[in-house]
Each structure stands twice: as C-alpha cells, then as structure tokens.
Amino acid sequence: MLPSVELLVTLLQERPGTIVSFNRLRMELQANIASVRLWFSHLEKLHHCFLVSPYAGKLERGLRHAAKFYLCDWSGIKDEERRFENLAACALRRWCDFAQDWGQGR
Numbered sequence: 001m002l003p004s005v006e007l008l009v010t011l012l013q014e015r016p017g018t019i020v021s022f023n024r025l026r027m028e029l030q031a032n033i034a035s036v037r038l039w040f041s042h043l044e045k046l047h048h049c050f051l052v053s054p055y056a057g058k059l060e061r062g063l064r065h066a067a068k069f070y071l072c073d074w075s076g077i078k079d080e081e082r083r084f085e086n087l088a089a090c091a092l093r094r095w096c097d098f099a100q101d102w103g104q105g106r
Contacts, residue, residue, distance in 0.1 A: 008039055016085075017069075019067070040069075051068070070085075072090065
C-alpha cells in the first residue's frame with residue numbers, strides 16, 4: 001500500500017493544476033477507486049494538496065465540470081506556468097481561509 005501512495009504523490013507532483021480523474025489514477029496505480037479517493041483525502045488532510053471545485057451559479061453546471069487539484073508546496077513544480085498557477089491558487093485559498101476565520105462565510 002505504501003508504494004502505491006508514494007507513486008500517487010509522484011503522479012500528483014508531475015501534474016498540478018489539472019483536472020483530477022480518480023478513474024485515471026486508479027488505472028495508473030492499479031488500485032481500487034475507493035482506495036485512491038481515500039489516499040487523496042488523507043493527502044488533503046496532511047496539507048499536501050487541495051481540490052478546487054468549479055463555481056457555477058447553478059448546481060447542474062457545477063457538477064458537470066471536475067475539480068482541479070493543487071499542491072500546497074509549489075516549489076518542486078518544474079513547469080513555470082503550472083508553478084505560477086499553483087502559487088495563485090494557494091494565495092487565493094489562503095485569502096479564503098483568512099476571510100472564513102474572520103467570519104466572512106465560506
């Protein structure tokens with residue numbers, strides 16, 4: 001199990017800012033999709049990565065699009081454009097967390 005989680009971390013390190021497809025990760029890791037979702041949620045709880053769901057005014061439109069994932073530590077990303085996008089996502093998330101802590105809502 002641990003080698004699979006290490007491979008998942010390596011795969012996520014290579015493609016931040018992309019749409020997360022648990023089915024594709026399941027095929028690459030040769031694991032159960034429930035296990036991949038569980039490992040990903042554990043990585044989120046450990047502040048390794050986070051998901052950004054699409055925002056749409058209507059629920060139906062928001063559910064059609066998949067969420068993107070970003071890494072909390074963008075320093076290891078080699079591609080400059082992805083690193084900058086990840087940096088911007090982390091800054092926006094930090095601002096949202098700050099606003100939520102001060103009672104501004106989600």
